[in-house]
Amino acid sequence: MDECHDIKISRRDLLITGALSVTAANIPAIAAVQDTASASKNLPPITSAIHFHVNGKAQTLNLDLRTTLLDVLREHLHLTGTKKGCDHGQCGACTVIVDGRRINSCLTLAVMHEGAQVTTIEGLGNKDNLHPMQAAFIKHDGYQCGYCTPGQICSAVAVLEEIRHGQPSHVTADLTARSTISVVPAEEIRERMSGNICRCGAYSNIVDAITEVAGRSA
Numbered sequence: 001m002d003e004c005h006d007i008k009i010s011r012r013d014l015l016i017t018g019a020l021s022v023t024a025a026n027i028p029a030i031a032a033v034q035d036t037a038s039a040s041k042n043l044p045p046i047t048s049a050i051h052f053h054v055n056g057k058a059q060t061l062n063l064d065l066r067t068t069l070l071d072v073l074r075e076h077l078h079l080t081g082t083k084k085g086c087d088h089g090q091c092g093a094c095t096v097i098v099d100g101r102r103i104n105s106c107l108t109l110a111v112m113h114e115g116a117q118v119t120t121i122e123g124l125g126n127k128d129n130l131h132p133m134q135a136a137f138i139k140h141d142g143y144q145c146g147y148c149t150p151g152q153i154c155s156a157v158a159v160l161e162e163i164r165h166g167q168p169s170h171v172t173a174d175l176t177a178r179s180t181i182s183v184v185p186a187e188e189i190r191e192r193m194s195g196n197i198c199r200c201g202a203y204s205n206i207v208d209a210i211t212e213v214a215g216r217s218a
């Protein structure tokens, strides 16, 4: 038998050997990263004081810098009207209004909002004094299970303000025209509300509710 035949290595063997040697070479680096990660687990959280207004009430909190605005609202201030759906900016259930603009509170750290005015569903109205948008959602059955509804309503209130201030959307035909709130088309509402997902599919009733508050019959 010839010698060459004894040491014959297949291409597959070569690739496996190569991969093993690369992995072995990286082990010290991986171990160092793991050591750093486990060491940091033992460090106390870095905290900071934040002052802001939530639903008109001044709040001062000492927070772990990593705390999202959503978790502050729900876990620290017990304003559980704001919902945690995906916690990844994909569903809109956590929408609140900060300094007049709607944001996903799961995607923003609370410490980024020093001095801000935060409005949640609890701050828009209450059962004895409903916000017109809350009343319209009830009138038009703009919900079923209701889980997405606080986010939908906060978003809808901010949407009408965006239109009043002439902010265009992706479906606004004339970017230079000043929008008139009372003639806002359903297509415009659907586009602007597209970040608020409703698993119950109450979309057409939600559009009716917003249309009515905008000043047009639904």
Ligand code: FES
Pocket (backbone or CB within 6 Å): 083, 084, 085, 086, 087, 088, 089, 090, 091, 092, 093, 094, 095, 104, 105, 106, 107
């Ligand atoms: S919970 Fe924030 S977008 Fe879904």
Ligand code: FES
Pocket (backbone or CB within 6 Å): 142, 143, 144, 145, 146, 147, 148, 149, 197, 198, 199, 200, 201, 202
């Ligand atoms: S009403 Fe159920 S998810 Fe919207």
